[in-house]
Amino acid sequence: MSSVVYNQVSKFYADGTKAVDALDLQIAEGEFMVIVGPSGCGKTTALRMAAGLEDISSGELSIGGKVVNALEPRDRDIAMVFQNYALYPHMSVFENIAFPLENQKLSREEIRKRVEGAAAILGLEEHLGRRPKNLSGGQRQRVAMGRAIVRRPKAFLMDEPLSNLDAKLRVQMRAEITRLQRQLGVTTLYVTHDQVEAMTMGHRIAVMRKGVLQQVGTPLELYERP
Ligand code: ADP
Numbered sequence: 001m002s003s004v005v006y007n008q009v010s011k012f013y014a015d016g017t018k019a020v021d022a023l024d025l026q027i028a029e030g031e032f033m034v035i036v037g038p039s040g041c042g043k044t045t046a047l048r049m050a051a052g053l054e055d056i057s058s059g060e061l062s063i064g065g066k067v068v069n070a071l072e073p074r075d076r077d078i079a080m081v082f083q084n085y086a087l088y089p090h091m092s093v094f095e096n097i098a099f100p101l102e103n104q105k106l107s108r109e110e111i112r113k114r115v116e117g118a119a120a121i122l123g124l125e126e127h128l129g130r131r132p133k134n135l136s137g138g139q140r141q142r143v144a145m146g147r148a149i150v151r152r153p154k155a156f157l158m159d160e161p162l163s164n165l166d167a168k169l170r171v172q173m174r175a176e177i178t179r180l181q182r183q184l185g186v187t188t189l190y191v192t193h194d195q196v197e198a199m200t201m202g203h204r205i206a207v208m209r210k211g212v213l214q215q216v217g218t219p220l221e222l223y224e225r226p
């Protein structure tokens with residue numbers, strides 16, 4: 001079971017800002033949920049709490065049926081993809097993808113198998129020996145995703161992963177992420193301010209405004225009752 005469940009989750013920052021207000025949201029196993037809303041609505045904070053990068057002020061957050069409020073990021077069995085996908089420039093594509101496996105007790109052979117498996121899914125087989133600077137923007141994005149999937153996490157957390165790409169590539173990567181998510185069947189929480197992205201990618205969409213969840217529904221449901 002790898003659902004992600006927010007139960008009355010709130011976030012107050014030290015300066016008193018109420019960034020997320022009693023969020024109730026259930027992302028089912030294998031579901032692609034998009035949180036959409038304008039800048040400052042609290043969507044990044046909501047995601048960062050699931051990732052363990054931001055403390056939860058009140059409420060309970062569960063991943064895979066386990067309350068994670070007090071767990072370190074590395075113990076949460078999640079993978080995160082950011083807009084700045086921070087690849088290591090001095091490492092090859094292979095080493096970048098393999099990096100999250102370094103601290104696990106895996107044989108060289110098992111690491112090689114996993115990295116090659118991830119590369120095959122992402123169409124990177126031919127590029128494993130290259131450095132990031134010799135890749136296109138789309139290829140770099142794929143390496144970042146390879147690094148995320150190689151550990152076989154319970155959930156993907158993505159924060160505006162496409163916002164640094166040009167318009168054409170963005171449309172292409174939307175389709176690729178959708179395909180990858182379906183192929184792996186991995187529970188996914190994806191944050192964006194882009195409504196078209198939300199509508200084309202999400203199984204369901206959670207609309208936030210000023211820290212408050214406004215509505216949740218499939219693209220069709222939201223489109224029919226705007
Ligand atoms: P985005 O709108 O893309 O989520 P922002 O530009 O609002 O990003 O925020 C960038 C960084 O600054 C984030 O790490 C966020 O936590 C932090 N930040 C945003 N607003 C404040 C604030 N009022 N006080 C302190 N840090 C903030």
Ligand code: ADP
Pocket residue numbers: 013014015017018019037038039040041042043044045046
């Ligand atoms: P979004 O991702 O939708 O742009 P955020 O979650 O980044 O929204 O921010 C939600 C609210 O919390 C905003 O008002 C933002 O300024 C504020 N905020 C974000 N990070 C911090 C921080 N580190 N300290 C104080 N306020 C913050």
